[in-house]
Amino acid sequence: MQNQYRLGIDAGGTFTDFILADRSGGVRIFKALSTPQDPTRAIENGLALIEEETGITPREIVSNADLCINGTTVGLNALIQHKGARTGLIATAGHQDSIEIRLGHKEDGYRYDPDYPPARMLVPRYLRRGVRERVLSTGTVHSALNEEDVREACRHFLAEGVESVAISFVWSVLHPAHERRAGEIVREMMPGVRLTLGSALYPQVREYTRTSTAIVNAYLAPILAGYVEKVDGYFQSLGARAPVRYFQSNGGLALGRVVSDQSVYAINSGPASAPQAALYLGEPWGMEDIITVDMGGTSFDITLTRNGRANVSKDIDFLRYRIGIPMIQVETLGAGGGSIGWIDEIGLLQMGPQSAGSEPGPACYDQGGEQPTTTDANLVLGYLNPDGLVGGRLPLNVEKARRAIETHLAKPLGISVEKAAHGMFTIVNNNMVNAIRRVSVERGYDPRDFVLNCAGGATAAHITALAREMGIRKVLISKLASGLCAFGQIISDVKYNYMAPAPVRLEGADAAAKLDALFKELEAKGRADLAGDGFGAERVSVLRSLDMRYVGQVHECTVSVEPFEVTEAALARLKAAFHARHEELYTYSEPGSVVEVVNVESALTGAVDKPARMTIAPGQGAHAALAGTREMIFAADGTHQDTPVYEGAKLGAGDRILGPAVIQEVTTTIVIEPGWTAELDPTGVYVLTLSEAEPAAAEAAAAQTEDA
Incomplete structure (x- = not known):
């Protein structure tokens, strides 16, 4: 029975999904209600459910699994609810307020809205301490680190009960010694806190992004570390022979110690596995251009793959906080089975983003919910089985669904319950279509060139309506669709990202030599780390990317390239790739302009053996x-x-x-x-x-x- 199973667990806002695969190609899906107050309890409940339905005990599964993989919303929920650790910031004197200044503007979409409130600071002003030190943009030291300032910051943090510390200095990516020394002092004076160094976590040019990323990481690190400790301990108690792997926002797996130290990578780990699952499903037909939509109980997530690669975003505002590390681009909307219907101040029907979640849930769940939700509408429309969901384990109350819609929507609008339900269905679909356009049309892609892939338990009731509205004529729905992200986890590989600043113009042999040496240095570290995880050279692959721009531009765009020796002659290949990407994004390019690189990155992947595909016997009609x-x-x-x-x-x-x-x-x-x-x-x-x-x-x- 050794290495008989592979287990994927994806914790969502309403349900926690379990995918159990065996060597023979058998794949089964199970669902348990999520337990936000203690996410590990949902894992125990799910394994108990598997035992009830299959007779296979949790110990038999875990002790005979080659991989147990966990995608978690713990970090995401902590950030949404602002329930992270008490965090302190040590910054270059005069720059401790950069996270509040936010480059002088609000997020896109609200830049000119005077009523849009400021973001809540993860580190309040009194827990930010500036220390005297200064490095210039050339990497030379202008002012040495004042170590007493760091010690004074530590004494203040100790008095305030700080649990985690972020350190981010100006131009530390070119001269990290000051940050490292400050970190040594923090470890000496505050041995019990988690420590994040901006230059180590996100070694890229852009001080605000680096500082914000370090703060988010520090804010979540104690939460993720505690979660990892509990999950690892639970699986070890069941006889796990291999360490639990955790899914990251970059689309790959990592060990618990990596997630604990680089917690920012675990923020959006759940939906980040969707592109991998979509490509796996589309492979028999050669489908590589796929939009995946995942509607759960609370949210609606969209991801896109083009030419077999997922869109990856860097330096973005996520939940109003700037995060620089590479993340699978996931457009998230407050539209799920629990989205609540309501009437706005001018009498128009709206859906969400408020959600009934799993507690109390939609009115039809008969668990105390009284507000009309998407699930209630689908039940009234006849789409859902009135005998219940999840094989009857979750009974539905049609009368309570009708009553909720009638009381809160139909009567106030002066229409029938049926018309109100169809209106709810239509509006939530329109909301989702607009989100799909943001991932496709607004990034230069025509959705009609794509296949629409269905994920999430609630999506399949809406998928043909969404495809029709987008002009998409082909849809994929796996029998595992409701747990597709958990399935994506068990077929995903281990992936680590390595970054470095590289301010250089693409001209001359010196520039080529510098880029070539940087890439080789990053990739040597990555190969060594993957070798430590048990991956031989034949299982390691590399994808490079460069943040590039025309000289004089304020912002850069990321260009992905296959690895090759960067010689002076090869610089033309990098320029051509940049011109093509710039035109794809902005509809124009400037081949006559000088191109410069700002940052470089190498993503190294360790290939994991894939389980056998599901097989369905021929039908009888x-x-x-x-x-x-x-x-x-x-x-x-x-x-x-x-x-x-x-x-x-x-x-x-x-x-x-x-x-x-x-x-x-x-x-x-x-x-x-x-x-x-x-x-x-x-x-x-x-x-x-x-x-x-x-x-x-x-x-x-x-x-x-x-x-x-």
Whole structure:
């Protein structure tokens, strides 16, 4: 039984998803309600559920697993709720307020809004201490470090109960000695605190970004360290032979000690695995341009892969805090199954971002929730099984759903409950479509060139409506869609990012030699770290990126390139890549202008063995899975339509279903609108296609027995 299993765990705001894979290609999904107050309890509950359904004990799974992988929202929740550690900042004197000055402007979208409130500071003013020292932009020391200033800061922090300290000095990336010495003093005087050095965590040019990133890391480090300690201890008690791997925001796995020290990498770890899962699902068809949408109970996440690579963002404002480290670009919207419907001050129906979450949850959960939510609307529209979700483990109360919509929306608006429910469905879809456009259209991509991939338990009820609105004609829905991020974790690789400042113009042999030496130095460190994790050279791959700009520009853009020897002649390749990326982003380039590099980065990946693909046996025709019909609403006027309902567990490879129809999987419900055809592939993926000429509803209904 050794190395028999691989376990992926993805903790979301409402549900914690579990994916259990075995060597034979068997893959099963399980769901347990999340426990925000103690996330480890949800892991215990989920493993108990697996034992209940399979008879395999937690000890058997863990002790015979080659990998146990955890994607967690602990860091994200701490940042959202401002429940991180008590943090102190040591900065160059005169620069301790850079995080409040924020480069002199608010985030994009609110720059000219006088009523938009300032961001809440993770380090209040009285816990920021400036120390006398100064390094110039050439890397030379202008003023030596005043060590007594650092000691005075430590005495102040000790008196104030500080738990974590961030140190960030001006131009420390060119001369880190001052930060290192200050760190030694902090460790000497405050041995119990977590310590973050900006030049070590984010060795890149841009002082505000580096300081903010260091603060966020310090703010979360004690929280993540405590979480990692509990999770690692729990899995060790079950006989784990391999250390738990944690999913990072950069799209790769890391050990717990890395996550504890570089906690900022774990902020958005859950949805960051979606691109890897999407490419894996699309591989049999050669699909590399995929938009993945993940609608859970609380939020809606969008990720995009182009030419087989996920969009990666750096130096962004995340939850109003500037973070520099590379993160899989995830557009997050407050739109989920628990999103609450409400009427604004001018009498218009709105959806979210407020959410009922898992406690008390939607009104139909019958757990005390009284506000109308997306899930309540989908139940009233007939899309969800009134007997309950998650195989009946979560019963639904239709009357309470109707009452909530009637009381809070239908009566005040003077419309029927059915029309109000369809309005809720339409508005939450429009909100999600706008978010998809931000990831695609606003970054220069035409969504019609992409396949739409479904993830999350609530998404499949909306997926065909979203695709139709975006002009996308092909959709992928895995049988594991509701736990796709957990699945993405078990097929992901170990990944580390190594960065360095490189202020150099792309001209001459000296510039080429400097860049080549920097990349080789970074990659030698990365190969050594991966070797320590057990990866041989044949399993290591490298992707380089450079932050580049035209001389005179204020901001740079990131250009990814494959590794090659950087010679003077090869500089032309870097320039060409930059011109192409600049034109892709901004619709123009300036081939005659001088190009300069600001920062460089090497991402090193250690390839992990992948589990076997799921296999589905051939079917006997969709008619064999027909469970009956249910009245559903697909039109804004609220009219009902008798619609076939199929049991997903009884469908086989090759079975085709024409919309309108619903496929009920154990952990998700697939709504196939009129005009769409769904076919189950042997890999366990439903491929949905929009017909060129959508059939009339009556013709579609009559055609349901086509493959009988």
